[in-house]
Amino acid sequence: MNILNINDMTLFSRHDGGYIVTHRGLEAQDVVRTRAQIHQQIECLADTHSREGILTDVLGVILVNFSQLVVALTQAKTFADINSAAQSIADIVAVVDTAVKSGELTLPYMVKSKGVSGVLSDISKLSNNVSAVLLRAQNQTN
Structure with missing residues (x-):
């Protein structure tokens, strides 16, 4: 039995079949190989720490703006107050929405x-x- 290490994935391979036992269970070798190739291509775009940093930034922006929205909404007395409270997050969401609709951004x-x-x-x-x-x-x- 061979043990292969590919990006934190330990693969157990038997030479008598086209399947590999992974942490997900029994999988076809082609499926595992394709997934490993995809992971490698993504890693070439940005390493794990860079991706985590970007996600941390995104979550920070969301958390701060959502927190400000909730606080402002609890203090709102009129529809104008509600609109004003939502404006900063609406501006951010509008940029994302426009980019998705134009095809500039694909998640x-x-x-x-x-x-x-x-x-x-x-x-x-x-x-x-x-x-x-x-x-x-x-x-x-x-």
Whole structure:
């Protein structure tokens, strides 16, 4: 049995078949190879730390603007106050919306076959798995 390490993915390969056991289960070698090639191409565009930095910036922009919106909405007394409160986030969202509609911006989930439901499923799976790890660690220390 050969063990191959490809971008944090440990692959177990048997020479007598076209399947590989990965952390996802039994998968066709072609599927695993294609996924590894895609990961490598993405890594050439930007390394993991750069991608994490960009996502951190995006989340920061969203968090700050959403927080400001919520605070302003709780203090709003008129529709004019509501419009004023929403303006800064509306300006940002308008830029994104225009870029998406013009084709200037394509987000990865838009080209994946799983679409939005796949993204939500991935978030749920990851969140539940991370929570399970944290709960196990917490139970072991108690």
